[in-house]
Amino acid sequence: MNALEVHSLQARHGLLAAVRGIDLVVGVGERFALVGANGAGKSTLLRTIAGIHPAASGRIVLNGEDVTRLDAHERARRGIALVPEGRRLFKSMSVEDNLRVALSARRAGPWNFDSVLAAFPQIKPKLKAAAGSLSGGQQQAVAIARALMTNPRVLLLDEVSLGLSPAAVQGVYESLGSLFASGLALVLVEQDLQRTFSSADRIACMLEGLVVASGRVGEITREEVTGHYFGHRARDREAA
Numbered sequence: 001m002n003a004l005e006v007h008s009l010q011a012r013h014g015l016l017a018a019v020r021g022i023d024l025v026v027g028v029g030e031r032f033a034l035v036g037a038n039g040a041g042k043s044t045l046l047r048t049i050a051g052i053h054p055a056a057s058g059r060i061v062l063n064g065e066d067v068t069r070l071d072a073h074e075r076a077r078r079g080i081a082l083v084p085e086g087r088r089l090f091k092s093m094s095v096e097d098n099l100r101v102a103l104s105a106r107r108a109g110p111w112n113f114d115s116v117l118a119a120f121p122q123i124k125p126k127l128k129a130a131a132g133s134l135s136g137g138q139q140q141a142v143a144i145a146r147a148l149m150t151n152p153r154v155l156l157l158d159e160v161s162l163g164l165s166p167a168a169v170q171g172v173y174e175s176l177g178s179l180f181a182s183g184l185a186l187v188l189v190e191q192d193l194q195r196t197f198s199s200a201d202r203i204a205c206m207l208e209g210l211v212v213a214s215g216r217v218g219e220i221t222r223e224e225v226t227g228h229y230f231g232h233r234a235r236d237r238e239a240a
């Protein structure tokens with residue numbers, strides 16, 4: 001059974017169709033990356049999968065169950081976790097209390113306080129500190145740890161490296177690398193193509209609310225992805 005299926009999904013911001021009919025399938029334990037220029041609809045897609053933004057039409061299926069009509073909290077309880085762009089921590093609360101927020105949506109599974117702190121050792125000495133006092137990389141680690149505490153089947157990561165130093169990005173990705181043995185499926189939005197190619201099993205390129213190309217890493221080339229990123233390839237096809 002697939003971890004996540006998205007069928008003909010559409011989502012709007014008022015009159016703007018930001019997601020215009022997306023189909024995608026993510027297998028158990030698969031790392032799936034979405035790339036595309038600013039405004040392509042990647043964040044709206046992740047937010048709609050998580051139930052934070054309403055679907056205009058289409059279906060979202062988690063582990064065989066249609067969750068399209070469920071609210072965000074119910075989806076979290078069934079195993080969808082989103083790490084949103086900008087992290088959205090409670091900055092004046094302690095790191096520990098930020099992690100506790102996840103307990104209300106917690107499923108049974110391997111992730112708890114001890115195991116997330118083992119995966120993200122950089123936050124262990126900071127448990128009592130206000131989340132807002134941590135470095136950007138540490139805050140990102142807290143945001144991912146908080147999402148993991150719910151024991152998700154599918155982890156949605158929206159631009160986790162945005163605004164971080166190269167060393168902090170490296171730290172976050174090293175921690176992520178250890179997560180997949182448990183069968184967790186990942187949907188990743190990442191601007192850094194090199195990082196995307198080294199972290200994902202499969203890549204889909206989004207342009208103007210649509211998936212315009214997708215393929216397994218090793219089959220799809222960086223050149224193809226870059227072309228689709230800026231829409232050159234779509235225009236070349238139309239011109240041919």
Ligand code: ATP
Pocket residue numbers: 013016018036037038039040041042043044045
């Ligand atoms: P970015 O990398 O800049 O976050 P993205 O690929 O994630 O881009 P979205 O943020 O999903 O794209 O935006 C898709 C479209 O929806 C864009 O045209 C954007 O301007 C528009 N949009 C996004 N959020 C809103 C909003 N809250 N209200 C109105 N329009 C929005």
